């Protein structure tokens with residue numbers, strides 16, 4: 516990527532975090548291999564990866580995601596491997612950069628294309644063998660039963676099959 520815009524942000528935060536030249540120590544890439552998260556950081560390699568769907572995201576969102584990942588790398592540079600990933604050290608850096616240190620974005624904060632691109636591709640379709648009710652869930656739990664059938668005194672067993680949703 517190496518866009519001047521992101522370089523400038525890193526330069527700015529490096530100054531705030533006591534890490535001058537941070538922009539030259541980190542590498543930013545849009546990685547098609549990222550699926551469900553918006554970004555990730557390999558602190559030991561100084562590498563920040565961003566979901567390609569963020570390429571056209573509003574500046575505020577992109578800035579926050581880049582800052583989130585850069586702060587992971589900065590914690591590593593400042594404190595080594597001891598701190599927890601989103602612990603106090605990381606939170607302090609986010610605040611210093613002017614962000615509320617949130618770990619997840621509420622869906623309402625994400626543009627439709629980003630939501631769509633990071634949505635889980637696989638889901639489990641559950642069908643009640645008693646009444647035929649069906650719903651999908653991101654995971655499967657063999658203990659789940661059909662509420663309606665259980666309340667009517669039936670076993671409410673479910674048949675679960677893995678489905679893939681189109682992107």
Ligand SMILES: [Zn+2]
Pocket residue numbers: 583587600601
């Ligand atoms: Zn994180």
Ligand SMILES: [Zn+2]
Pocket residue numbers: 643644645646647648661662663664665671
């Ligand atoms: Zn049922």
